[in-house]
Amino acid sequence: MLTKSPLSLVLAVSAFSVSVPVLAQGQDADASDDDEVIIVTALPPPPAAGAYGGTIVDRSAISDTASGRLEEALARVPGFQQFRRSDSRSANVSAQGISLRAIGGNAASRTLLLLDGVPQADAFFGFIPFSLLPADSIASARVTKGSGIGPFGAGAVAGVIELSAVAPAERPAFSLSATGGSQDARMLALSAAFPLGQGHVAVDLNHEAGDGFMTTPVSQRVAATVPARYRGDSLTLSAHVPVSDGVDLLPRVAMFRDDRTLRFAGADNGAEGVDASLRLLARGRWQLEALTWLQARDFSSIVVSATSFRPTLNQRATPTTGWGGKIELRPPVGPGRLVRFGADVRGADGYAAEDVLAASGVRTLSRRAGGQSLLAGAFVEGDLVLGALAVTGGGRIDHWRLDSGYAQEVRPDGTFQADSRFAGRRGTIASGRGAIAWTLASGLRVRASGYTGFRLPTLNELYRGFTVFPVTTRANAALSPERLRGWESGFEWSPSDALRFGVTAFDNRLGDAIANVTIGNNLRQRRNVQAIRARGVEATLHVEHGPVSIDGGWAWSHSRVRIAQGDVSALPLDGLRPAQSPAHSGSLSIAWSTGGWRAQIGIRHVGAQFEDDRNSDILPAATTVDALVRVPIRQGLTLSLRGENLFDEKVVTRNAAGSIDLGTPRTLWLALRWALD
Structure with missing residues (x-):
């Protein structure tokens, strides 16, 4: 369950957020119905943002997926990967970390995912709760690889994904979709939007559940083997409130619950949470964005033995509070120019409480581990567009702190078997980025960029160990922040709106990369290795001809672990591929659309990759068709x-x-959607 104090605080913010539109009602009672209403839900993108080569995933690409899930739409972006190949129906909730460019698979995200500027990763584990992000509510996604640090802060070492929610005023007044599929799967989505005073309010209710499929191959099934059942529910309230001319307030509250069963009967895991945020936008001569958010999350999991098929560990609670804020100012500097500066802060406080169980179900040991983290930074960025030339650059400085770390083991009689307290640590990191792009009359744009960034280890990596039978992975309270530096160059050729083709070459080095390093038989520990270096090439293609469109992307990477000669225990990893990092991945989609009709076929390929740091357990290449x-x-x-x-x-x-798990088999869906404008 969620802890009482964070939940109470979130509910208080929620009540305020929901009440704001009511307070704003009637503020412009004399306004004419003919007055133009400008709906603003974000500040304009920087004029030279394209120099970093971001990929835009539009609303149709997000909604038109075979699974109806946001993660499938993002998976079409070359180089995008989740920690595991399974999606949020059959993966362990805490393993849903995301990354880009084969920089090394990690259950904690190396890519910063934002929804209307708010970080979405869990503050304790770093996973992304995709059940909280239904595809129908997302208007677009901008994916910036490698160079995402800028004004977005820590965590964007592999890039940043900026999701934009569909504005309440742009939604249909009412929509209802009902979907049924294989394995008794069902999805229900209800959305309503309506004006309130001079603003708008939207409500989204989503439910999904299914009996699931067998993730275990036939040859490895036992009496305790069960399908990967799942259920997810979310409720989101959002609003757009014009406070005054050119000033808008955007509150949002979201609640979710996600439950899954993995492999064996009783092996249940789940997450729940309440998120609240409040964003203020001002679009006068001085543009302003002010943002604050609060996140109260919890996670629980029961581990079932693969030999006795009885529960061996009950991770009964992981209550965590995440919070933060950001302010950004843009002074008037003239057309084709932009200066923006500001500051942001993020904090996390949480712990994991778990019980070790005997075969009889009796508790033999209790564990509790957690701590606090804090990040505070300031940034400045500038853009200059002179005709065909675009130049952008900036830097930031961040101060980080890790405090109150501990790990305890308590016997049933209340005495301590272990009681470790870790000294607080702190540091300051400077980072920056810059890019230049030149557009020719033929529609050819060439660009280059360089960047640095960092990621602070999560509370989970620092203080909590875990077991995925038969391997135990220990935590490491001495972990240092990961540091990335890299460059990329490429071109985009777009002679018309109907044809776009782009190629990017990149070279990224992630220093002090956090990896699960084998230190004994079925024993690993999280450690900083010297570096992971990823070099590669990405290509994208978009073609339209009448009602037919083709979209494709491919990513190839040469990613290797580098170990310092003095690091004896990790030396065998030198030159190996990072775990969970394929060399090749790509997708191709062919669609035909006319008059509301649409037919689409998609092909996705993921190359072979390794499960482990020693490159001994392989995950074969796979190609799927949707x-x-x-x-x-x-x-x-x-x-x-x-x-x-x-x-x-x-x-x-x-x-x-x-010991093998399998991903989604053939799954068929039938869906009805009714929308009333």
């Missing part, structure tokens, strides 16, 4: 037929010394 057909029945009512993994490709998502 399809979608959408048919308009009448105004506002559509029917969709969707199919995932149509050829039932076997996708290995875990291989621990031959």
Whole structure:
């Protein structure tokens, strides 16, 4: 359960956020119905942002996926990966870290994911709660690889993904979608938006559940093997409130619960949380964005033995509070120019409480581990556009602190078996980035950029160990922040709106990379290795011809672990591929759209990768084919037929010394959606 004090605080913020539109009602009672209303939900993008080569995933690409999930849409971006190949229906909730460019798989995200400027990663583990981010509510995603640090702060060592929610005023007045699929899967989404005073309010309710599929191969199933059942629920309240001319307030409250069963009966894990945020935008001569947020989350998990098939560990609670704020100012400096500066702060406070169980179910040991982290930084960025030339650059300085770290083991009689207290640590890190782009008359744009960044280890990595049978991984309270430096160059050729082609070459080095290093038989520890170096090439293609469109992307990387000669225990890793990092990945989508009709087929390939740091357990390459057909029945009512993994490709998502988990098999869906404007 969520701890009482964070939850009470969040609910207080929630009550305030929901009440704001009511307080704003009637503030412009004399305004004419003919007055133009400008809906602003974000400050304009910097004029030279394209010099960093970001990829835009639009609303149709997000909504038109076979699974109906946001993570599938992001997976089409070359170089995007989750820690495991399984999605949020069959993965352990705490393993949903995201990364880019094969910089090394990690259950804690090396890519910063923002929703309207608010970090979404769990403050204790670093995973992304995708059940809190239904695809229908997302308007677009901008993916900036490598160079994402800028004004976004720590955590963007592999890049940043900026999600923009659909504004309340841009939603239909009412929409309802009901979806049924294989394995008794069902999805229900209800959305309503309505004006309130001079503002708008939106409500989103989402439910999904299913009996799940067998993640265990037939040859490894036992009596205790069960399908990967899942259930997720979320409720989101958002609003747009014009406070005065040119000033807008955007409150948001979201609540979710996510439950899953993995591999064996009783092996349940789940997360729940309440998030609240408040954003102020001013678009006068001086532009301003002020943002504050609060996150109250919890996670629980039961580990079942793969030999006795009885619970061996009950991670009963992981209550965590995350909070933060940001302010950004943009003074008037003239057309084609932009200066922005500001500051941000982020904090986390949480612990994991778990019980070790005997075969009889009796508690033999209790563990508790956690701590606090704090990040505070200031940044300045500048953009200059002179005709065909665009130049941008900036820097930031961050101060970090780790405090109150501890790890305890308590016997059933209340005496301590271990009681470790870790000294607080702190430091200051400077980082920066810069880019230049030149656009030719032929539609060819060439660009280059360089950047640095860092990521602070999560509370989970620092203080809490874990076991995925038969391997135990120890925590490490001495972990240092990861530091990245890199460069990239590329070109985009777009002679018309119907054709875009781009290629990017990159070279990134992640120093002090945090890895799970083997230190004994079935024993690992989180450690800083000297570096992970990832070099590679990415390519994208978009073609339109009448009603037909083609979108494709490919990523190739040469990613290797580098170990200092004095690091004897980790030396065997030198020159090996980082775990969970494929050399090749790509996707191709072909669609036909006209008059509300749409037919689409998608192909996605993920190259071979390794499960472990020693490159001994391989996850073979896999290619899956998806399809979608959408048919308009009448105004506002559509029917969709969707199919995932149509050829039932076997996708290995875990291989621990031959103990295998599989990904989503062939899954068919039928969906009805009704929208009333």
